[in-house]
Amino acid sequence: MKRVLKVLGWLVGIVIVLIGGLVVFINATWDNPHERAASTRMASMDSATISRGEFLFKYGNTCWGCHSATPHPDAPPSGGRPFDLTNVGPGFGMFYTPNITPDNETGIGSWTDGEIVRAIREGIRHDGKPLFPLMPMATLKGLSDDDVFAIVSYLRSIPPVNNKVTPHDIRFPTKMLFALGVVGPEPPITEPIPTPARSVTPEYGQYLAKHAALCSDCHTPRNLNDGSFYFDSLFAGSSISFGQIEGDPIWAYATNITPDAETGIGNWTEEQFLLAVRTGTRPDGRVLVTHMPYAEYGLWDEDDLRAIYLYLKSVPPIKRTAPPVHQTEQITQNSGIERGKAIFSMRCRACHGENGTGAPATNAKMSELAPTIDDKTLKEFISAGQVSLRMPGFGKTLSDEEMNDVIAFIRSWQQ
Ligand code: HEC
Ligand code: HEC
Numbered sequence: 001m002k003r004v005l006k007v008l009g010w011l012v013g014i015v016i017v018l019i020g021g022l023v024v025f026i027n028a029t030w031d032n033p034h035e036r037a038a039s040t041r042m043a044s045m046d047s048a049t050i051s052r053g054e055f056l057f058k059y060g061n062t063c064w065g066c067h068s069a070t071p072h073p074d075a076p077p078s079g080g081r082p083f084d085l086t087n088v089g090p091g092f093g094m095f096y097t098p099n100i101t102p103d104n105e106t107g108i109g110s111w112t113d114g115e116i117v118r119a120i121r122e123g124i125r126h127d128g129k130p131l132f133p134l135m136p137m138a139t140l141k142g143l144s145d146d147d148v149f150a151i152v153s154y155l156r157s158i159p160p161v162n163n164k165v166t167p168h169d170i171r172f173p174t175k176m177l178f179a180l181g182v183v184g185p186e187p188p189i190t191e192p193i194p195t196p197a198r199s200v201t202p203e204y205g206q207y208l209a210k211h212a213a214l215c216s217d218c219h220t221p222r223n224l225n226d227g228s229f230y231f232d233s234l235f236a237g238s239s240i241s242f243g244q245i246e247g248d249p250i251w252a253y254a255t256n257i258t259p260d261a262e263t264g265i266g267n268w269t270e271e272q273f274l275l276a277v278r279t280g281t282r283p284d285g286r287v288l289v290t291h292m293p294y295a296e297y298g299l300w301d302e303d304d305l306r307a308i309y310l311y312l313k314s315v316p317p318i319k320r321t322a323p324p325v326h327q328t329e330q331i332t333q334n335s336g337i338e339r340g341k342a343i344f345s346m347r348c349r350a351c352h353g354e355n356g357t358g359a360p361a362t363n364a365k366m367s368e369l370a371p372t373i374d375d376k377t378l379k380e381f382i383s384a385g386q387v388s389l390r391m392p393g394f395g396k397t398l399s400d401e402e403m404n405d406v407i408a409f410i411r412s413w414q415q
Protein backbone atom coordinates (compact mmCIF):
# COMPACT_ATOMS: atom_id res chain seq x y z
CA MET A 1 0.00 0.00 0.00
CA LYS A 2 2.74 2.39 1.03
CA ARG A 3 4.64 1.62 -2.18
CA VAL A 4 1.59 2.24 -4.33
CA LEU A 5 1.10 5.63 -2.63
CA LYS A 6 4.75 6.47 -3.16
CA VAL A 7 4.55 5.66 -6.89
CA LEU A 8 1.34 7.65 -7.17
CA GLY A 9 3.03 10.56 -5.40
CA TRP A 10 5.88 10.45 -7.89
CA LEU A 11 3.47 10.28 -10.82
CA VAL A 12 1.48 13.27 -9.57
CA GLY A 13 4.75 15.11 -9.03
CA ILE A 14 5.90 14.38 -12.57
CA VAL A 15 2.58 15.52 -14.02
CA ILE A 16 2.77 18.75 -12.00
CA VAL A 17 6.32 19.39 -13.20
CA LEU A 18 5.28 18.66 -16.80
CA ILE A 19 2.29 21.00 -16.61
CA GLY A 20 4.42 23.63 -14.88
CA GLY A 21 7.01 23.30 -17.64
CA LEU A 22 4.33 23.60 -20.30
CA VAL A 23 2.96 26.76 -18.67
CA VAL A 24 6.43 28.29 -18.50
CA PHE A 25 7.06 27.26 -22.11
CA ILE A 26 3.79 28.75 -23.38
CA ASN A 27 4.29 31.97 -21.42
CA ALA A 28 7.78 32.32 -22.91
CA THR A 29 7.00 31.45 -26.53
CA TRP A 30 3.37 32.34 -27.38
CA ASP A 31 4.30 35.64 -29.01
CA ASN A 32 7.56 34.61 -30.62
CA PRO A 33 8.20 36.85 -33.64
CA HIS A 34 7.11 35.58 -37.06
CA GLU A 35 9.64 35.76 -39.88
CA ARG A 36 7.72 37.32 -42.74
CA ALA A 37 8.76 39.98 -45.23
CA ALA A 38 6.75 43.22 -45.42
CA SER A 39 6.04 44.99 -48.71
CA THR A 40 8.61 47.63 -49.73
CA ARG A 41 5.96 49.72 -51.53
CA MET A 42 5.69 53.30 -50.27
CA ALA A 43 2.37 54.98 -49.47
CA SER A 44 1.65 57.88 -51.83
CA MET A 45 1.30 61.37 -50.39
CA ASP A 46 -0.92 62.45 -53.26
CA SER A 47 -4.05 64.25 -52.00
CA ALA A 48 -6.56 62.07 -53.90
CA THR A 49 -5.01 58.93 -52.36
CA ILE A 50 -5.08 60.46 -48.88
CA SER A 51 -8.79 61.33 -49.33
CA ARG A 52 -9.58 57.76 -50.41
CA GLY A 53 -7.74 56.47 -47.31
CA GLU A 54 -9.54 58.98 -45.11
CA PHE A 55 -12.89 57.86 -46.51
CA LEU A 56 -12.12 54.20 -45.81
CA PHE A 57 -10.75 54.97 -42.35
CA LYS A 58 -13.67 57.15 -41.26
CA TYR A 59 -16.74 55.92 -43.15
CA GLY A 60 -15.85 52.53 -44.66
CA ASN A 61 -13.88 50.42 -42.20
CA THR A 62 -14.62 52.87 -39.36
CA CYS A 63 -11.21 52.15 -37.82
CA TRP A 64 -11.71 55.03 -35.34
CA GLY A 65 -14.59 53.07 -33.72
CA CYS A 66 -11.91 50.97 -32.01
CA HIS A 67 -8.77 53.10 -32.23
CA SER A 68 -10.09 56.41 -30.84
CA ALA A 69 -10.83 56.89 -27.16
CA THR A 70 -13.70 59.26 -28.06
CA PRO A 71 -16.09 57.70 -30.57
CA HIS A 72 -15.89 60.24 -33.39
CA PRO A 73 -14.55 59.84 -36.95
CA ASP A 74 -12.45 63.00 -36.60
CA ALA A 75 -10.97 62.09 -33.19
CA PRO A 76 -7.27 61.16 -33.34
CA PRO A 77 -6.81 57.35 -33.35
CA SER A 78 -4.46 57.61 -30.40
CA GLY A 79 -5.79 54.41 -28.87
CA GLY A 80 -6.62 53.38 -25.35
CA ARG A 81 -10.19 52.21 -25.88
CA PRO A 82 -10.67 49.28 -23.44
CA PHE A 83 -12.21 45.98 -24.52
CA ASP A 84 -13.01 43.74 -21.59
CA LEU A 85 -12.85 40.16 -22.87
CA THR A 86 -12.19 38.63 -19.44
CA ASN A 87 -15.65 37.05 -19.46
CA VAL A 88 -15.83 36.16 -23.14
CA GLY A 89 -15.12 32.54 -24.20
CA PRO A 90 -12.24 31.15 -22.16
CA GLY A 91 -11.53 34.65 -20.72
CA PHE A 92 -9.23 36.23 -23.32
CA GLY A 93 -8.15 39.16 -21.16
CA MET A 94 -8.30 42.92 -21.17
CA PHE A 95 -7.29 44.70 -24.36
CA TYR A 96 -6.59 48.36 -25.12
CA THR A 97 -6.42 49.52 -28.72
CA PRO A 98 -2.99 50.81 -29.75
CA ASN A 99 -2.13 54.37 -30.74
CA ILE A 100 -1.95 54.37 -34.56
CA THR A 101 -1.07 58.04 -35.03
CA PRO A 102 2.40 58.63 -36.56
CA ASP A 103 4.05 59.33 -33.18
CA ASN A 104 7.54 57.80 -33.16
CA GLU A 105 7.58 56.87 -29.51
CA THR A 106 4.02 55.71 -28.68
CA GLY A 107 2.42 55.28 -32.13
CA ILE A 108 3.40 53.77 -35.46
CA GLY A 109 5.61 56.64 -36.69
CA SER A 110 8.70 54.47 -36.91
CA TRP A 111 7.04 51.55 -38.76
CA THR A 112 7.55 51.25 -42.51
CA ASP A 113 4.48 51.58 -44.77
CA GLY A 114 4.74 47.88 -45.59
CA GLU A 115 4.85 46.96 -41.90
CA ILE A 116 1.64 48.91 -41.25
CA VAL A 117 -0.02 47.16 -44.20
CA ARG A 118 1.14 43.78 -42.88
CA ALA A 119 -0.35 44.60 -39.45
CA ILE A 120 -3.72 45.57 -40.98
CA ARG A 121 -4.07 42.63 -43.39
CA GLU A 122 -1.99 39.86 -41.86
CA GLY A 123 -1.95 40.60 -38.13
CA ILE A 124 1.79 40.88 -37.56
CA ARG A 125 3.36 43.85 -35.76
CA HIS A 126 6.50 45.62 -36.98
CA ASP A 127 8.57 43.50 -34.58
CA GLY A 128 7.05 40.27 -35.94
CA LYS A 129 4.80 39.66 -32.93
CA PRO A 130 1.26 38.45 -33.63
CA LEU A 131 -1.81 40.64 -33.07
CA PHE A 132 -4.91 39.35 -31.27
CA PRO A 133 -7.78 38.99 -33.79
CA LEU A 134 -9.98 41.53 -32.03
CA MET A 135 -8.26 43.54 -34.74
CA PRO A 136 -10.38 42.31 -37.69
CA MET A 137 -7.61 40.92 -39.94
CA ALA A 138 -9.83 38.02 -41.07
CA THR A 139 -11.90 40.54 -43.04
CA LEU A 140 -9.33 43.29 -43.64
CA LYS A 141 -7.01 40.79 -45.36
CA GLY A 142 -9.15 41.22 -48.50
CA LEU A 143 -8.53 44.98 -48.76
CA SER A 144 -6.97 45.74 -52.13
CA ASP A 145 -3.33 46.84 -52.30
CA ASP A 146 -4.32 50.35 -53.40
CA ASP A 147 -6.96 50.72 -50.66
CA VAL A 148 -4.82 49.46 -47.79
CA PHE A 149 -1.90 51.68 -48.87
CA ALA A 150 -4.35 54.61 -49.16
CA ILE A 151 -5.28 54.02 -45.49
CA VAL A 152 -1.57 54.18 -44.65
CA SER A 153 -1.29 57.43 -46.67
CA TYR A 154 -4.06 58.87 -44.51
CA LEU A 155 -2.47 57.62 -41.26
CA ARG A 156 0.80 59.30 -42.29
CA SER A 157 -0.99 62.59 -42.97
CA ILE A 158 -2.57 63.08 -39.54
CA PRO A 159 -0.78 64.77 -36.61
CA PRO A 160 1.16 62.49 -34.23
CA VAL A 161 -0.28 62.20 -30.73
CA ASN A 162 1.96 61.14 -27.87
CA ASN A 163 -0.20 58.73 -25.88
CA LYS A 164 1.19 55.73 -24.12
CA VAL A 165 -1.57 53.13 -23.95
CA THR A 166 -2.02 50.71 -21.02
CA PRO A 167 -0.54 47.32 -22.00
CA HIS A 168 -3.00 44.44 -22.56
CA ASP A 169 -3.62 41.95 -19.79
CA ILE A 170 -3.54 38.79 -21.92
CA ARG A 171 -4.74 35.72 -20.03
CA PHE A 172 -3.23 32.25 -20.20
CA PRO A 173 -5.95 30.60 -22.38
CA THR A 174 -5.26 33.22 -25.07
CA LYS A 175 -1.54 32.55 -24.94
CA MET A 176 -2.25 28.83 -25.22
CA LEU A 177 -4.43 29.41 -28.31
CA PHE A 178 -1.60 31.44 -29.85
CA ALA A 179 0.99 28.77 -28.92
CA LEU A 180 -1.18 26.03 -30.47
CA GLY A 181 -1.62 28.11 -33.62
CA VAL A 182 -5.43 28.20 -33.20
CA VAL A 183 -5.17 31.99 -33.01
CA GLY A 184 -2.51 33.80 -34.99
CA PRO A 185 -1.59 35.74 -38.08
CA GLU A 186 -3.46 35.37 -41.35
CA PRO A 187 -1.64 33.48 -44.15
CA PRO A 188 0.90 35.59 -46.06
CA ILE A 189 -0.46 37.64 -48.96
CA THR A 190 1.73 36.78 -51.91
CA GLU A 191 -0.40 37.82 -54.90
CA PRO A 192 -1.47 41.36 -55.83
CA ILE A 193 -5.05 42.25 -54.75
CA PRO A 194 -6.68 44.61 -57.28
CA THR A 195 -9.68 46.81 -56.41
CA PRO A 196 -12.77 45.50 -58.26
CA ALA A 197 -14.31 47.89 -60.80
CA ARG A 198 -16.61 50.36 -59.04
CA SER A 199 -20.17 49.78 -60.24
CA VAL A 200 -23.54 48.48 -59.06
CA THR A 201 -22.59 44.80 -59.26
CA PRO A 202 -22.60 41.98 -56.70
CA GLU A 203 -18.81 41.71 -57.17
CA TYR A 204 -18.19 45.26 -56.05
CA GLY A 205 -20.84 44.89 -53.33
CA GLN A 206 -19.02 41.84 -52.02
CA TYR A 207 -15.72 43.73 -51.85
CA LEU A 208 -17.39 46.51 -49.85
CA ALA A 209 -19.43 44.27 -47.54
CA LYS A 210 -16.55 41.94 -46.72
CA HIS A 211 -13.46 44.09 -46.88
CA ALA A 212 -13.83 47.85 -47.36
CA ALA A 213 -16.65 48.11 -44.80
CA LEU A 214 -16.86 45.80 -41.85
CA CYS A 215 -20.42 44.49 -42.49
CA SER A 216 -19.22 40.88 -42.41
CA ASP A 217 -17.04 41.45 -39.35
CA CYS A 218 -20.01 42.54 -37.22
CA HIS A 219 -22.79 40.56 -38.86
CA THR A 220 -21.16 37.08 -38.88
CA PRO A 221 -21.29 34.73 -35.86
CA ARG A 222 -18.05 33.70 -34.19
CA ASN A 223 -16.81 30.77 -32.20
CA LEU A 224 -16.56 32.36 -28.76
CA ASN A 225 -13.87 29.95 -27.62
CA ASP A 226 -11.25 31.02 -30.13
CA GLY A 227 -12.77 34.07 -31.82
CA SER A 228 -12.81 32.51 -35.31
CA PHE A 229 -15.67 33.34 -37.69
CA TYR A 230 -18.28 30.85 -38.87
CA PHE A 231 -17.82 31.88 -42.49
CA ASP A 232 -20.38 29.29 -43.56
CA SER A 233 -22.93 31.48 -41.75
CA LEU A 234 -21.80 34.72 -43.35
CA PHE A 235 -24.09 37.66 -42.39
CA ALA A 236 -26.36 35.46 -40.21
CA GLY A 237 -25.89 37.83 -37.24
CA SER A 238 -23.30 38.26 -34.50
CA SER A 239 -22.71 36.00 -31.52
CA ILE A 240 -21.30 38.90 -29.51
CA SER A 241 -23.17 42.05 -28.60
CA PHE A 242 -21.87 45.48 -29.47
CA GLY A 243 -21.54 47.91 -26.59
CA GLN A 244 -21.70 45.39 -23.74
CA ILE A 245 -17.97 44.90 -23.24
CA GLU A 246 -17.51 48.67 -23.51
CA GLY A 247 -20.13 49.29 -20.78
CA ASP A 248 -22.53 51.26 -23.01
CA PRO A 249 -26.05 52.06 -21.74
CA ILE A 250 -27.61 50.12 -24.65
CA TRP A 251 -26.16 47.13 -26.43
CA ALA A 252 -27.25 45.12 -29.43
CA TYR A 253 -26.43 42.04 -31.45
CA ALA A 254 -25.86 42.59 -35.15
CA THR A 255 -28.90 41.11 -36.86
CA ASN A 256 -29.30 38.54 -39.62
CA ILE A 257 -28.87 40.30 -42.98
CA THR A 258 -28.96 37.18 -45.18
CA PRO A 259 -31.90 36.98 -47.63
CA ASP A 260 -33.88 34.65 -45.35
CA ALA A 261 -37.48 35.92 -45.62
CA GLU A 262 -38.42 35.17 -42.03
CA THR A 263 -35.36 35.97 -39.90
CA GLY A 264 -33.25 38.01 -42.35
CA ILE A 265 -33.90 40.80 -44.82
CA GLY A 266 -35.24 38.63 -47.66
CA ASN A 267 -38.46 40.62 -47.91
CA TRP A 268 -36.84 44.05 -47.79
CA THR A 269 -36.96 46.13 -50.96
CA GLU A 270 -33.88 48.01 -52.09
CA GLU A 271 -35.53 51.21 -50.88
CA GLN A 272 -36.12 49.78 -47.40
CA PHE A 273 -32.54 48.53 -47.25
CA LEU A 274 -31.13 51.93 -48.24
CA LEU A 275 -33.32 53.66 -45.66
CA ALA A 276 -32.07 51.33 -42.90
CA VAL A 277 -28.40 51.58 -43.83
CA ARG A 278 -28.43 55.36 -44.42
CA THR A 279 -30.83 56.58 -41.71
CA GLY A 280 -31.04 53.59 -39.38
CA THR A 281 -34.79 53.35 -39.92
CA ARG A 282 -36.17 49.80 -40.22
CA PRO A 283 -39.28 49.04 -42.29
CA ASP A 284 -41.29 48.88 -39.01
CA GLY A 285 -40.12 52.38 -38.09
CA ARG A 286 -37.80 51.36 -35.25
CA VAL A 287 -34.44 53.16 -35.34
CA LEU A 288 -31.26 51.08 -35.00
CA VAL A 289 -28.75 51.85 -32.27
CA THR A 290 -25.66 53.60 -33.60
CA HIS A 291 -23.39 50.61 -32.96
CA MET A 292 -24.62 49.92 -36.46
CA PRO A 293 -22.60 52.73 -38.10
CA TYR A 294 -25.44 54.05 -40.25
CA ALA A 295 -24.47 57.66 -39.45
CA GLU A 296 -21.26 56.96 -41.41
CA TYR A 297 -22.86 54.86 -44.16
CA GLY A 298 -25.28 57.74 -44.77
CA LEU A 299 -22.33 59.64 -46.24
CA TRP A 300 -21.69 56.97 -48.89
CA ASP A 301 -22.60 57.13 -52.53
CA GLU A 302 -26.01 55.52 -52.86
CA ASP A 303 -24.77 53.31 -55.72
CA ASP A 304 -22.16 51.70 -53.47
CA LEU A 305 -24.90 50.68 -51.03
CA ARG A 306 -26.99 49.40 -53.95
CA ALA A 307 -24.08 47.15 -54.87
CA ILE A 308 -24.05 45.80 -51.30
CA TYR A 309 -27.80 45.16 -51.51
CA LEU A 310 -27.34 43.18 -54.73
CA TYR A 311 -24.55 41.16 -53.17
CA LEU A 312 -26.45 40.42 -49.94
CA LYS A 313 -29.37 39.17 -52.05
CA SER A 314 -26.99 36.59 -53.55
CA VAL A 315 -25.64 34.99 -50.36
CA PRO A 316 -27.25 31.81 -48.96
CA PRO A 317 -30.28 32.56 -46.75
CA ILE A 318 -29.82 31.33 -43.16
CA LYS A 319 -32.43 31.03 -40.42
CA ARG A 320 -31.17 32.66 -37.27
CA THR A 321 -32.61 35.30 -35.00
CA ALA A 322 -30.49 37.71 -33.00
CA PRO A 323 -31.42 38.41 -29.36
CA PRO A 324 -33.24 41.74 -28.92
CA VAL A 325 -31.60 45.08 -28.17
CA HIS A 326 -30.69 45.33 -24.47
CA GLN A 327 -31.18 48.47 -22.41
CA THR A 328 -29.13 48.56 -19.20
CA GLU A 329 -30.11 50.05 -15.86
CA GLN A 330 -28.67 53.37 -17.00
CA ILE A 331 -31.84 53.55 -19.12
CA THR A 332 -34.38 51.34 -17.33
CA GLN A 333 -33.71 52.50 -13.76
CA ASN A 334 -32.78 56.12 -14.44
CA SER A 335 -34.82 59.22 -15.22
CA GLY A 336 -34.40 62.87 -16.11
CA ILE A 337 -31.27 64.46 -17.55
CA GLU A 338 -29.04 61.49 -16.66
CA ARG A 339 -31.19 59.10 -18.66
CA GLY A 340 -31.56 61.66 -21.45
CA LYS A 341 -27.78 61.85 -21.67
CA ALA A 342 -27.44 58.05 -21.88
CA ILE A 343 -30.07 57.86 -24.63
CA PHE A 344 -28.49 60.75 -26.52
CA SER A 345 -25.09 59.01 -26.47
CA MET A 346 -26.52 55.89 -28.12
CA ARG A 347 -29.13 57.42 -30.42
CA CYS A 348 -28.09 60.95 -31.39
CA ARG A 349 -24.37 61.57 -30.68
CA ALA A 350 -23.13 59.76 -33.81
CA CYS A 351 -24.81 62.40 -35.99
CA HIS A 352 -25.00 65.43 -33.70
CA GLY A 353 -21.72 65.14 -31.78
CA GLU A 354 -21.09 65.32 -28.05
CA ASN A 355 -23.46 67.98 -26.64
CA GLY A 356 -24.88 68.81 -30.05
CA THR A 357 -21.76 70.47 -31.40
CA GLY A 358 -21.95 68.72 -34.79
CA ALA A 359 -20.41 65.64 -36.45
CA PRO A 360 -19.65 64.61 -40.03
CA ALA A 361 -23.28 63.46 -40.58
CA THR A 362 -24.56 66.99 -39.96
CA ASN A 363 -22.63 70.13 -39.30
CA ALA A 364 -25.83 71.83 -38.11
CA LYS A 365 -25.18 72.77 -34.48
CA MET A 366 -28.11 71.44 -32.48
CA SER A 367 -26.68 73.17 -29.41
CA GLU A 368 -27.36 76.52 -31.14
CA LEU A 369 -30.55 75.60 -33.00
CA ALA A 370 -32.48 73.75 -30.26
CA PRO A 371 -32.79 76.76 -27.88
CA THR A 372 -34.73 78.57 -30.63
CA ILE A 373 -37.35 75.76 -30.80
CA ASP A 374 -40.04 75.22 -28.12
CA ASP A 375 -40.43 71.83 -26.38
CA LYS A 376 -43.55 70.81 -28.27
CA THR A 377 -42.09 71.50 -31.72
CA LEU A 378 -38.83 69.86 -30.73
CA LYS A 379 -40.64 66.73 -29.62
CA GLU A 380 -42.68 66.59 -32.82
CA PHE A 381 -39.55 67.00 -34.89
CA ILE A 382 -37.64 64.26 -33.05
CA SER A 383 -40.67 61.94 -33.32
CA ALA A 384 -41.23 62.46 -37.03
CA GLY A 385 -37.65 63.06 -38.18
CA GLN A 386 -36.86 64.39 -41.61
CA VAL A 387 -35.83 61.47 -43.73
CA SER A 388 -34.99 63.62 -46.78
CA LEU A 389 -32.22 65.16 -44.62
CA ARG A 390 -31.32 61.76 -43.07
CA MET A 391 -32.70 62.66 -39.63
CA PRO A 392 -34.50 59.50 -38.42
CA GLY A 393 -37.87 59.79 -36.68
CA PHE A 394 -37.79 58.32 -33.15
CA GLY A 395 -41.57 58.18 -32.52
CA LYS A 396 -41.60 54.35 -32.63
CA THR A 397 -38.31 53.94 -30.73
CA LEU A 398 -38.45 56.26 -27.72
CA SER A 399 -41.29 56.44 -25.22
CA ASP A 400 -42.83 59.80 -24.35
CA GLU A 401 -40.85 59.94 -21.08
CA GLU A 402 -37.62 59.02 -22.81
CA MET A 403 -38.20 61.79 -25.34
CA ASN A 404 -38.79 64.28 -22.49
CA ASP A 405 -35.54 63.17 -20.85
CA VAL A 406 -33.59 63.64 -24.10
CA ILE A 407 -35.05 67.14 -24.40
CA ALA A 408 -34.15 67.84 -20.75
CA PHE A 409 -30.58 66.83 -21.58
CA ILE A 410 -30.56 69.06 -24.68
CA ARG A 411 -31.86 71.96 -22.55
CA SER A 412 -29.11 71.37 -19.96
CA TRP A 413 -26.50 72.60 -22.49
CA GLN A 414 -27.92 76.13 -22.16
CA GLN A 415 -27.37 76.35 -18.40
C1 HEC B 1 -12.80 45.82 -33.59
C2 HEC B 1 -11.80 46.79 -33.24
C3 HEC B 1 -10.77 47.20 -34.26
C4 HEC B 1 -11.00 47.70 -35.53
C5 HEC B 1 -12.34 47.92 -36.24
C6 HEC B 1 -9.71 48.02 -36.07
N1 HEC B 1 -8.72 47.71 -35.17
FE1 HEC B 1 -6.72 47.93 -35.45
N2 HEC B 1 -6.36 46.99 -33.68
C7 HEC B 1 -7.33 46.63 -32.76
C8 HEC B 1 -6.68 46.02 -31.61
C9 HEC B 1 -7.37 45.52 -30.35
C10 HEC B 1 -5.29 46.00 -31.89
C11 HEC B 1 -4.18 45.44 -31.00
C12 HEC B 1 -4.13 43.95 -31.07
C13 HEC B 1 -2.98 43.39 -30.27
O1 HEC B 1 -2.17 44.15 -29.75
O2 HEC B 1 -2.87 42.16 -30.17
C14 HEC B 1 -5.13 46.64 -33.20
C15 HEC B 1 -3.90 46.82 -33.85
C16 HEC B 1 -3.72 47.60 -34.98
C17 HEC B 1 -2.44 47.95 -35.56
C18 HEC B 1 -1.09 47.54 -34.99
C19 HEC B 1 -0.61 48.61 -34.05
C20 HEC B 1 0.24 48.15 -32.91
O3 HEC B 1 0.90 49.00 -32.28
O4 HEC B 1 0.26 46.95 -32.61
C21 HEC B 1 -2.69 48.75 -36.65
C22 HEC B 1 -1.66 49.40 -37.57
C23 HEC B 1 -4.12 48.87 -36.77
N3 HEC B 1 -4.73 48.16 -35.75
C24 HEC B 1 -4.78 49.60 -37.75
C25 HEC B 1 -6.16 49.55 -37.98
C26 HEC B 1 -6.81 50.11 -39.15
C27 HEC B 1 -6.14 50.93 -40.23
C28 HEC B 1 -8.13 49.79 -39.05
C29 HEC B 1 -9.24 50.05 -40.07
C30 HEC B 1 -8.97 49.55 -41.40
C31 HEC B 1 -8.31 49.05 -37.80
N4 HEC B 1 -7.09 48.92 -37.19
C32 HEC B 1 -9.51 48.58 -37.33
C33 HEC B 1 -8.69 46.79 -32.90
C34 HEC B 1 -9.33 47.21 -34.05
C1 HEC C 1 -19.76 47.73 -35.73
C2 HEC C 1 -20.71 46.70 -36.07
C3 HEC C 1 -21.55 46.80 -37.32
C4 HEC C 1 -21.11 47.03 -38.61
C5 HEC C 1 -19.70 47.35 -39.08
C6 HEC C 1 -22.27 46.90 -39.46
N1 HEC C 1 -23.37 46.63 -38.71
FE1 HEC C 1 -25.29 46.44 -39.42
N2 HEC C 1 -25.96 46.24 -37.51
C7 HEC C 1 -25.17 46.20 -36.38
C8 HEC C 1 -26.03 46.06 -35.21
C9 HEC C 1 -25.55 45.96 -33.77
C10 HEC C 1 -27.35 46.03 -35.68
C11 HEC C 1 -28.63 45.90 -34.84
C12 HEC C 1 -29.01 47.26 -34.30
C13 HEC C 1 -30.38 47.32 -33.67
O1 HEC C 1 -31.11 46.33 -33.75
O2 HEC C 1 -30.73 48.38 -33.12
C14 HEC C 1 -27.27 46.14 -37.14
C15 HEC C 1 -28.38 46.16 -37.99
C16 HEC C 1 -28.32 46.21 -39.38
C17 HEC C 1 -29.46 46.18 -40.26
C18 HEC C 1 -30.92 46.12 -39.82
C19 HEC C 1 -31.40 44.71 -39.90
C20 HEC C 1 -32.67 44.48 -39.15
O3 HEC C 1 -33.24 43.40 -39.31
O4 HEC C 1 -33.09 45.35 -38.38
C21 HEC C 1 -28.99 46.20 -41.56
C22 HEC C 1 -29.81 46.18 -42.83
C23 HEC C 1 -27.55 46.26 -41.48
N3 HEC C 1 -27.17 46.28 -40.15
C24 HEC C 1 -26.71 46.28 -42.57
C25 HEC C 1 -25.34 46.49 -42.49
C26 HEC C 1 -24.47 46.70 -43.65
C27 HEC C 1 -24.92 46.64 -45.08
C28 HEC C 1 -23.21 46.94 -43.15
C29 HEC C 1 -21.94 47.29 -43.92
C30 HEC C 1 -22.05 48.36 -44.90
C31 HEC C 1 -23.30 46.86 -41.70
N4 HEC C 1 -24.59 46.58 -41.34
C32 HEC C 1 -22.22 47.03 -40.85
C33 HEC C 1 -23.80 46.28 -36.33
C34 HEC C 1 -22.98 46.55 -37.40
Ligand code: HEC
Pocket (backbone or CB within 6 Å): 278, 279, 280, 294, 295, 298, 344, 347, 348, 349, 350, 351, 352, 361, 362, 364, 365, 366, 367, 369, 370, 378, 381, 382, 389, 390, 391, 392, 394, 406
Ligand atom coordinates in the same frame (compact mmCIF):
# COMPACT_ATOMS: atom_id res chain seq x y z
C1 HEC D 1 -28.38 59.61 -38.91
C2 HEC D 1 -28.05 60.86 -38.32
C3 HEC D 1 -28.92 61.46 -37.24
C4 HEC D 1 -29.29 60.91 -36.02
C5 HEC D 1 -28.93 59.52 -35.49
C6 HEC D 1 -30.02 61.91 -35.33
N1 HEC D 1 -30.13 63.04 -36.10
FE1 HEC D 1 -31.08 64.77 -35.60
N2 HEC D 1 -30.61 65.55 -37.40
C7 HEC D 1 -29.88 64.94 -38.39
C8 HEC D 1 -29.80 65.79 -39.54
C9 HEC D 1 -29.06 65.46 -40.84
C10 HEC D 1 -30.52 66.96 -39.22
C11 HEC D 1 -30.76 68.16 -40.10
C12 HEC D 1 -29.68 69.16 -39.92
C13 HEC D 1 -29.86 70.31 -40.84
O1 HEC D 1 -30.76 71.10 -40.58
O2 HEC D 1 -29.13 70.37 -41.82
C14 HEC D 1 -31.00 66.78 -37.86
C15 HEC D 1 -31.72 67.73 -37.17
C16 HEC D 1 -32.10 67.62 -35.84
C17 HEC D 1 -32.74 68.68 -35.08
C18 HEC D 1 -33.09 70.07 -35.58
C19 HEC D 1 -32.02 71.04 -35.14
C20 HEC D 1 -30.75 70.84 -35.88
O3 HEC D 1 -29.72 70.58 -35.24
O4 HEC D 1 -30.78 70.89 -37.13
C21 HEC D 1 -32.94 68.18 -33.82
C22 HEC D 1 -33.56 68.90 -32.65
C23 HEC D 1 -32.47 66.82 -33.82
N3 HEC D 1 -31.97 66.51 -35.06
C24 HEC D 1 -32.52 65.96 -32.71
C25 HEC D 1 -32.06 64.66 -32.72
C26 HEC D 1 -32.16 63.78 -31.58
C27 HEC D 1 -32.73 64.16 -30.23
C28 HEC D 1 -31.62 62.59 -31.96
C29 HEC D 1 -31.51 61.32 -31.13
C30 HEC D 1 -32.71 60.86 -30.48
C31 HEC D 1 -31.19 62.74 -33.34
N4 HEC D 1 -31.48 64.00 -33.76
C32 HEC D 1 -30.55 61.73 -34.06
C33 HEC D 1 -29.32 63.68 -38.32
C34 HEC D 1 -29.46 62.79 -37.27
